[in-house]
Structure formats: C-alpha cells, structure tokens
Amino acid sequence: MFLKPHCLPLFITLFSLSLSSCLGSYREHPLHPKPYHPYFHTFGVSNKPNYPTLNSADLFNYNIEIRTSAPKIVNVDAFGAKVNGRDDSQAFKKAWKYACSSSQRATLVVPKKKVYHLKPIDFSGPCKSAISLNIQGTIRATVNHSDYERYEGRWLYFDKVQNLRVEGGGIINGNGRTWWENSCKINKALPCKEAQRAVTFNECNNLIVASLLIKNAQQMHLSFRKCVNVKAFNLLVKAPGHSPNTDGIHVTETQNININNCVIGTGDDCISIVSGSKNVRATGITCGPGHGISIGSLGARKSAAYVSNVLVNNTILSGTTNGVRIKTWQNYCDQQKPCPKQIYIYYINADQVSAVRVSNVFYKNMRGTSASRVAMKFDCSKSFPCRGIFLQDVALRPQEEEQEDIGKASCANVRLSYRGNVSPPCSS
Numbered sequence: 001m002f003l004k005p006h007c008l009p010l011f012i013t014l015f016s017l018s019l020s021s022c023l024g025s026y027r028e029h030p031l032h033p034k035p036y037h038p039y040f041h042t043f044g045v046s047n048k049p050n051y052p053t054l055n056s057a058d059l060f061n062y063n064i065e066i067r068t069s070a071p072k073i074v075n076v077d078a079f080g081a082k083v084n085g086r087d088d089s090q091a092f093k094k095a096w097k098y099a100c101s102s103s104q105r106a107t108l109v110v111p112k113k114k115v116y117h118l119k120p121i122d123f124s125g126p127c128k129s130a131i132s133l134n135i136q137g138t139i140r141a142t143v144n145h146s147d148y149e150r151y152e153g154r155w156l157y158f159d160k161v162q163n164l165r166v167e168g169g170g171i172i173n174g175n176g177r178t179w180w181e182n183s184c185k186i187n188k189a190l191p192c193k194e195a196q197r198a199v200t201f202n203e204c205n206n207l208i209v210a211s212l213l214i215k216n217a218q219q220m221h222l223s224f225r226k227c228v229n230v231k232a233f234n235l236l237v238k239a240p241g242h243s244p245n246t247d248g249i250h251v252t253e254t255q256n257i258n259i260n261n262c263v264i265g266t267g268d269d270c271i272s273i274v275s276g277s278k279n280v281r282a283t284g285i286t287c288g289p290g291h292g293i294s295i296g297s298l299g300a301r302k303s304a305a306y307v308s309n310v311l312v313n314n315t316i317l318s319g320t321t322n323g324v325r326i327k328t329w330q331n332y333c334d335q336q337k338p339c340p341k342q343i344y345i346y347y348i349n350a351d352q353v354s355a356v357r358v359s360n361v362f363y364k365n366m367r368g369t370s371a372s373r374v375a376m377k378f379d380c381s382k383s384f385p386c387r388g389i390f391l392q393d394v395a396l397r398p399q400e401e402e403q404e405d406i407g408k409a410s411c412a413n414v415r416l417s418y419r420g421n422v423s424p425p426c427s428s
Contacts, residue, residue, distance in 0.1 A: 296327030
C-alpha cells in the first residue's frame with residue numbers, strides 16, 4: 001500500500017556524493033586479491049587518492065598503526081575444533097573467550113585448508129586488548145534453520161569489540177541456498193521472514209576487515225552498525241544474481257568508513273548506505289551482478305533519516321539492474337505490490353509532498369550504457385525540490401545497438417547544474 005503523503009516527516013540531507021564511474025557491458029571479475037601478512041603492511045599510506053574539490057582529506061584519517069610486538073596466537077583447533085563436518089561452535093566460543101580475556105594482544109587463528117561448521121555465534125566484547133581473527137581456512141554456516149531461531153537475523157556477530165581486525169585470505173560461506181529457496185521473493189506462497197546476516201559488526205570502533213572471500217550469505221553479507229573508524233578492503237563478496245536480499249556491504253549508523261578495492265556481485269545492492277551514516281567513502285569498487293550502489297532505503301515507518309558526506313569514486317558497475325540510487329520509502333511497494341523495474345544510471349526518488357530533502361549531490365566523469373532508454377531519473381518532492389545536483393562530464397547511451405545513440409533523462413522538481421559535457425540532458 002502507498003503511504004499517505006501528508007504524514008511523512010522525513011528529511012534527508014546528503015552532502016558531497018561524488019561518483020566517478022565506468023559503466024559498460026559485463027566483464028569477468030578480477031581474481032581475489034592475494035592474502036597479505038596480517039601484521040606487516042602499509043595499506044592506504046602511499047596511495048592516498050586526491051579529491052581536491054571535495055576536501056576528502058578532511059573527512060578521513062589515514063594514520064595507520066604499524067604493530068611490531070608479537071601477538072599471542074590462539075588456534076581454534078587447540079580448543080576442540082574437529083573439522084569433521086559437525087558443529088565447531090563451542091570450540092570457537094572457547095577460543096574467542098580465551099583470546100578476548102588476554103591482557104596481551106591476541107590473534108585467533110582459523111587454520112588454512114580446513115572447513116569449520118558454525119551455528120550462530122556471538123563474538124562479544126569488550127576485550128582486554130586489541131584482537132585479531134585471522135581466517136585462513138573456511139568458516140561455513142550450518143543449514144538447519146532451527147539453529148537460528150533465537151538469534152534475530154544474525155550468524156557471525158561481533159558486538160562491542162574495539163580495535164578488531166578480521167582478515168587472513170580465507171572464506172566465510174553463509175550456505176544461503178536453503179534460505180533463498182524459502183524466501184517469499186522466490187516462492188510467493190511462503191510468508192516473508194527475515195534471514196540471517198552473514199557477518200555483523202555492532203558498535204565496533206577502530207575496525208579493519210580485509211582480504212576475505214565472503215559468499216552465499218543467507219541475507220546480507222557484511223553489515224556495519226553503529227561503528228566508527230572502519231577500513232574494509234581487498235574483499236570479494238559474491239552470491240548468485242537471483243539470491244534475494246543478499247546485499248554485499250550494508251552500512252547503517254556508521255561513521256568514518258573507508259571501503260576500498262572490493263569486488264562485489266550479489267542479488268541485491270552491492271553497497272547500501274542507510275540512515276545515520278556519515279563520512280562514507282567507497283573507492284575502487286567493481287559491482288555486478290546486483291542492484292548497484294544505493295543510499296537507502298530511507299524513511300521507513302515515517303522516521304527521519306540522515307546521511308551525509310558520501311564519496312563513491314573509481315567504480316565499475318557492470319551487469320547491474322541499477323546504477324547509483326537514492327531511495328526512500330515514499331513510493332512504498334512490497335511483495336503484493338512490487339516496484340516497477342528500474343534500470344537507471346542515476347536514480348533519485350523523493351516524490352511525495354513535503355517528504356524528502358536531498359541536496360548537494362555531485363556526479364562526475366561517468367560514461368557507459370544503460371539497459372533502458374531512461375539513463376537518468378530525478379523524481380523529487382514538489383515542496384522540497386532536490387537542489388545542488390551537479391552533473392559534470394557525463395556520457396550515457398542505451399545499451400541496445402538498434403536504439404538511438406542518445407538516451408533520455410527524466411527530471412522532476414530538481415535544480416541541476418551542468419559542467420563540461422553532459423549527455424543526455426534533462427528535458428524539463
């Protein structure tokens with residue numbers, strides 16, 4: 001059902017969303033980055049990008065701590081992990097408790113060339129010292145749905161752990177196929193139920209997640225909630241394009257997060273950024289299949305929503321159903337009344353009266369093709385038009401060869417500024 005437009009107290013402020021992308025036909029994903037040594041590295045120091053027009057250096061802190069002292073090594077096998085296809089959850093819980101209680105910096109090791117099966121597990125803090133989880137082997141979710149009944153949509157859950165690193169070049173496998181098959185989006189005769197997020201970080205500050213393959217999540221793959229100072233890089237996130245609600249990286253109420261050099265192909269948004277998030281930067285992202293990169297959905301249940309200081313740069317979107325979107329709940333749709341298919345390079349929807357305020361959004365250096373004639377769509381509120389929307393050096397055309405060389409732009413209640421060459425231009 002549609003929400004009534006006169007009762008939507010939703011205000012969204014968006015600042016400095018800059019996108020520099022190449023959009024084209026499908027290409028094979030690059031190989032997963034090679035694992036790096038977990039303690040001797042210099043990521044992000046010598047390759048600091050330069051965004052002079054956005055003053056991004058003011059938004060993100062590039063100071064990296066170089067650790068020299070040896071950590072205490074804690075091996076899950078020493079706590080009873082059997083690698084026999086049965087549940088290893090208790091061994092992981094004991095190993096985590098031991099490592100977390102250490103007054104010395106500790107590294108919990110999941111050995112390579114081994115597969116461990118886990119039920120839902122909470123890795124809780126606070127810990128006495130900085131802690132690392134070094135996943136060299138494979139962690140796989142159990143498939144019995146009854147294992148998850150008490151865990152409210154989560155599988156691997158890191159709660160209030162500060163100065164945490166999760167890395168190692170290994171695999172996290174959500175074993176999500178049985179969940180997808182029982183989704184109401186796949187089988188509309190079934191009731192809609194929330195599935196598990198594969199990996200969730202809740203209130204974890206000074207966090208690093210790197211050099212991992214995360215695949216086939218039950219629902220979202222990697223979720224950051226109420227975290228501050230996060231670096232996520234060298235990640236390969238993948239699931240089939242038909243898998244429902246399998247967002248790659250989900251950011252909510254999180255500040256100062258840097259997502260870099262990631263390849264993401266799933267059945268939903270490659271990256272989704274929702275309310276309460278601030279200072280979000282995504283660079284060097286390859287996205288597809290999936291639904292593109294999205295801010296939102298925002299404003300559920302008539303709530304206020306705020307997102308600010310988002311930068312997306314040096315990104316390839318290939319084989320996605322959408323490009324980049326700012327989504328709200330104003331044109332609400334569900335399983336009984338599905339949304340019309342949207343295939344746009346840019347998409348802003350905020351068309352209910354007095355519902356949404358979107359401002360200061362910058363699209364720069366974009367080229368490629370759109371699967372529909374409408375390559376750009378800005379559908380904003382009549383009472384609060386989208387303002388400060390800048391388009392610079394944009395060249396988009398329909399994908400099909402028999403279509404005209406120039407696509408279309410649909411623009412309502414938006415104040416646009418053009419710089420350089422922009423095609424297609426707005427007709428209204």
